[in-house]
Amino acid sequence: MKIEFRQIGVIRTPFTRPEGMPIQPAGAAGVKGAVEVFEEYREGLKDLEGFSHVILIYRFHRSRGFDLQVTPFMDSELRGVFATRAPRRPNPIGLSVVRLDAVEGGVLRVRNVDILDGAPLLDIKPYVPEFDAPDDVRTGWLEPLRKTVGKRKADDRFA
């Protein structure tokens, strides 16, 4: 079954190629970007400026095809794609929690972006710890690696 969505804006960042990108917002501390929301949807941005962080949902637009098992950037073993954040997934949907610095008309000024320039925006949601941040978390194969994510960079394996 096909499901159709619409592009509602575009994400601008300093990253024009996958190689050398930070792997997650944690590795993109301070990197600034802009989320340009198309005119017709801007009325929906009201009240967003009160939130310090937003969840961006977008398309991994440089991702083509997918594998069900992949070797993630942070690892050397084959992992199920749904146990990774790799962009080559059955549905190339990206999700990043970024810091919101300001809303200027139809443009969100954001920080800590780990997103490729030009990514088509699908949705913006306010980040709310009570909804989005559970306690007592275990992170499987990432457990020994996750503290070092800020130091790692992407290569071209998913380009």
Added chain:
Amino acid sequence: MKIEFRQIGVIRTPFTRPEGMPIQPAGAAGVKGAVEVFEEYREGLKDLEGFSHVILIYRFHRSRGFDLQVTPFMDSELRGVFATRAPRRPNPIGLSVVRLDAVEGGVLRVRNVDILDGAPLLDIKPYVPEFDAPDDVRTGWLEPLRKTVGKRKADDRFA
């Protein structure tokens, strides 16, 4: 610009109607559900069982149309839809962080589900606090309300 995705599974929950549903996983503590991943994608579930929580991305399949400003369940004022988690959005994409109890073949046993039965699954991502849970969070209009989210229920306003 239209963007096409594919359904990769279906989410089963006790909630067959929007009315009376918990508003977020925080209000659905203990509620059990199952995520049935279609046969052809099951190989991608390898290694997922090591994670205590997963991010489900799905379609709000009972949502029709959208308004750019809405009165959320938790409030009495009109808010920009992107500053809310309301299901009637330009792209009706749902996002829930749920507890993963077990992976049994192609079925994820999950807990704390705030999702309507039959929701088409689009993606599963591992929840990783270093990626997904920032510090120093402010939550705008929700600030005075968010501690009470667990006690609130949905009504039919977005049906």
